Amino acid sequence: MMTLPALRRPTPARGTTIRLLVALIVVLVLELGVFNLAHWQSLAGSSSTYSARTASGIEPRPDRLGPGLSTMPGGRLRVTDPSNAWMDVPVTDGQVSFVQAHLTEDIEGSSLSQIHVRLDLRLVGDKGWTQGTRGLICPGQTRSHYLRIRGKPSGARIQAMRLWIQEPIGSRLQLTGMTPAKVVPLDLNPARILMLVCLAALILGYLPGSVLWRTRLNTGSVGQRLVLALILAPLAAWSCWNIQHDLSTFTPMAYHQPNAYVYDFNQYDHVAQALLHGRPWLNLGQAPGLAKAANPFDIATRNALLAQDQQPIYWDYVYRGGHWYSYFGVLPVLLLFLPYRVITSLVHPGGYALPTSSAAALLVATATIMTALATIRLLARWFPRVNLAVVGMALITMLGGSGMAYLWCRRNFYTIPFDASLLAVMTGLWIWMGARRVQRKSAAAGEHPSRRSTRMWTVEDGGQGWQLSRPRLFFGSLSVAATLGCRPTFLAAGLLALPLFAKEIKAVTNALFTRGSHPAGLSRRRALSLLVCGLLPVLLIAAPLLWYNRWRFGSLLDFGNRYQMTVLDLTNYHPGTQGLLQIFGYYLLQPLTALPVFPYLQFSPAPMRVWHFTEPGLGGLLVTTPVLVLALALLALPRVRKELHRRGWMPALIMALALAVLVMVADSYLGGFSVRYTIDFAWLICLAAVVVMATASSTYEDGRSAAGAAVLSLLTLACLAGLVLTFINAMVLLEHFDLSQAMNVAVWFIAP
Numbered sequence: 001m002m003t004l005p006a007l008r009r010p011t012p013a014r015g016t017t018i019r020l021l022v023a024l025i026v027v028l029v030l031e032l033g034v035f036n037l038a039h040w041q042s043l044a045g046s047s048s049t050y051s052a053r054t055a056s057g058i059e060p061r062p063d064r065l066g067p068g069l070s071t072m073p074g075g076r077l078r079v080t081d082p083s084n085a086w087m088d089v090p091v092t093d094g095q096v097s098f099v100q101a102h103l104t105e106d107i108e109g110s111s112l113s114q115i116h117v118r119l120d121l122r123l124v125g126d127k128g129w130t131q132g133t134r135g136l137i138c139p140g141q142t143r144s145h146y147l148r149i150r151g152k153p154s155g156a157r158i159q160a161m162r163l164w165i166q167e168p169i170g171s172r173l174q175l176t177g178m179t180p181a182k183v184v185p186l187d188l189n190p191a192r193i194l195m196l197v198c199l200a201a202l203i204l205g206y207l208p209g210s211v212l213w214r215t216r217l218n219t220g221s222v223g224q225r226l227v228l229a230l231i232l233a234p235l236a237a238w239s240c241w242n243i244q245h246d247l248s249t250f251t252p253m254a255y256h257q258p259n260a261y262v263y264d265f266n267q268y269d270h271v272a273q274a275l276l277h278g279r280p281w282l283n284l285g286q287a288p289g290l291a292k293a294a295n296p297f298d299i300a301t302r303n304a305l306l307a308q309d310q311q312p313i314y315w316d317y318v319y320r321g322g323h324w325y326s327y328f329g330v331l332p333v334l335l336l337f338l339p340y341r342v343i344t345s346l347v348h349p350g351g352y353a354l355p356t357s358s359a360a361a362l363l364v365a366t367a368t369i370m371t372a373l374a375t376i377r378l379l380a381r382w383f384p385r386v387n388l389a390v391v392g393m394a395l396i397t398m399l400g401g402s403g404m405a406y407l408w409c410r411r412n413f414y415t416i417p418f419d420a421s422l423l424a425v426m427t428g429l430w431i432w433m434g435a436r437r438v439q440r441k442s443a444a445a446g447e448h449p450s451r452r453s454t455r456m457w458t459v460e461d462g463g464q465g466w467q468l469s470r471p472r473l474f475f476g477s478l479s480v481a482a483t484l485g486c487r488p489t490f491l492a493a494g495l496l497a498l499p500l501f502a503k504e505i506k507a508v509t510n511a512l513f514t515r516g517s518h519p520a521g522l523s524r525r526r527a528l529s530l531l532v533c534g535l536l537p538v539l540l541i542a543a544p545l546l547w548y549n550r551w552r553f554g555s556l557l558d559f560g561n562r563y564q565m566t567v568l569d570l571t572n573y574h575p576g577t578q579g580l581l582q583i584f585g586y587y588l589l590q591p592l593t594a595l596p597v598f599p600y601l602q603f604s605p606a607p608m609r610v611w612h613f614t615e616p617g618l619g620g621l622l623v624t625t626p627v628l629v630l631a632l633a634l635l636a637l638p639r640v641r642k643e644l645h646r647r648g649w650m651p652a653l654i655m656a657l658a659l660a661v662l663v664m665v666a667d668s669y670l671g672g673f674s675v676r677y678t679i680d681f682a683w684l685i686c687l688a689a690v691v692v693m694a695t696a697s698s699t700y701e702d703g704r705s706a707a708g709a710a711v712l713s714l715l716t717l718a719c720l721a722g723l724v725l726t727f728i729n730a731m732v733l734l735e736h737f738d739l740s741q742a743m744n745v746a747v748w749f750i751a752p
Helices: 013-034 037-044 049-053 190-205 222-249 267-276 288-292 299-307 331-344 356-382 388-401 404-409 416-433 470-485 488-500 502-513 524-553 580-589 627-634 638-646 650-671 675-699 706-737 739-750
Strands: 069-071 077-079 086-089 098-103 115-123 130-137 146-148 158-165 175-180 254-256 262-264 318-320 323-325 436-439 454-456
Touching: 013 037, 013 190, 086 175, 130 146, 190 706, 222 356, 267 331, 267 356, 331 356, 331 416, 331 470, 356 388, 356 404, 356 416, 356 454, 356 675, 388 404, 388 627, 388 675, 388 706, 404 416, 404 675, 404 706, 416 470, 416 488, 416 675, 470 488, 470 524, 488 502, 488 650, 488 675, 502 524, 580 650, 627 675, 627 706, 638 650, 638 675, 650 675, 675 706, 706 739
Parallel strands: none
Antiparallel strands: 069 077, 086 158, 098 146, 098 175, 115 130, 115 158, 254 262, 318 323, 436 454
16 A cells, blocks of 8 residues: 555554553643643642631622612622622732632522623722723533632732623622632533543544554444444434423524514424415414505515514515515425424324424434535545545534534524535435446346445446446435525535536437447436436426425515515615625635634624625634635645546536535625525535545655645644634534533633
């Protein structure tokens, strides 16, 4: 086997042992030292006279509350005026370094799960206050109850301390007071230790000479399959936990404030109920003046109705002909929400609503699995000698760059179309890539082709006689076509069939239109059956969906998105092109916005010189997934392009990048800038990057080029950097959309 010495030379047993010991020491130092630094610092200072006098003589109730705080039964506090929401913290020694929050037992669901605070200091000799520690107190996380006192110069003494509560009016707090802390307890967190072990294993796995660089991908290996299952198991377990939790605690999510729109997040279930009752429109009320309005989509008209508090006017629903509709694809309704209603109707009249978050958790988990399987099959077919290190980088690129983190962290009705479409596309590609079959060497000469007698064609089979599996072609096409009923922008994936099946298309065309002999042994009858298997699924999916459009809106091609109750009157809106280049820049190159505290990044603004719909972003695709830049740069190397041509991937690569640009332009023109729209085209760019990455690996496996070691090292570092950015962005998303789960990790870093 050709090797790359700098990366593949086996590490001696002694070297492996040393690496493991170093990794163990680093994990222990990080857990016991870095993450528990406050404990050792407080322990070192506990012998002071201050420590001996505290802890027993200080009441947790502060001496004085600001006028913006009021006490409640049970000792809790309530914010009545945020501008004066403070409490005094008793001071017994001017050299105190930590303070401890005291909390009372909560009445479930009535108090904040996190409390933003700021601890100000008045130093001896100063007349004014010095702003000190900004912190986050999470009642359920003991370590966050301790704050380090910052802003005190060395040698200065504290005269007074004041804790400011930075929460909105009406907030109810479990916080009862704060006192100087004697010792911050040692905190050994099993989840954090496991994360550090996994991180150490990942780094060890990519060091030169590791087993990942020396082991080839073997999809038939039980061991490799087991490792993949273990990697995906935590995600599957998290998905299952979320599904059962949401099913057991679900209440329909609909929000309404006076003189405002109604936000109802149960669109898919409303459609399911409508279909069960044989109607296309949703059984929802409407504001009396809406049907009478000459143009109900006019912003001024809607604002006037809202000013009169005419209800309901549903935000982001479709209004047409006096009825409400949903413009989201109906296929998830038919596959999940409608069957759930029908099944649960056996135990409850009318059935129960399937929580949108549960459906999203199921879809994103299966989409993640299929993305991993499709990526591995791509490598197994066109790069059968690829090593596991490159496979790992490919999975990091596809799962990190394609927007999976966003879909995992924001599980609502906006993400359902993306979840379902990614699942459909990846399943379709996985099936398609296994459609070209060759005879196994062990198969008998006269044996009829079957699943056991054939295997997937790989690039190493070259021009060996092959055949196309009609069932795989049919179900692959059916799966890709299903995106029309989820999110139609993903239909672009269907065009990838042209380069993927270029040989097959040529053979079928020749067999159908060439008289006399049939090329490649393909009869006209079989060619026709292959054509039917490729195109019939499109008709089977498109026909009922287009009829559904006509049932609702009187036109086959009217999907209803023009009639949304959103920020604009879309019936009269004509997007401009002046701001498109700026939107492209946000999608690809939006810079990161740093924070001095965990998670160290935040949503970045997206201002426009010319108005267009935009939302804050998390950084451009090429910024958050740096390996994409490196992979695209490798295309400039003649050796890489030559290898792509040799493996027959250059047409598909050009097609994938062209489709990505086309979809990005369409999203920018029609929808503006939104983080979730990036998912429409990000997977195509990531797919191209994976191919280039694997091509570079095979190109430089000549055993002589030091440049090859440099290229693969840079690819490795870029992938690991992208993995870190994906984790940080996931924390940013969880802070906005699922705070309770975010706090379980955030508390590791916000501790003193």
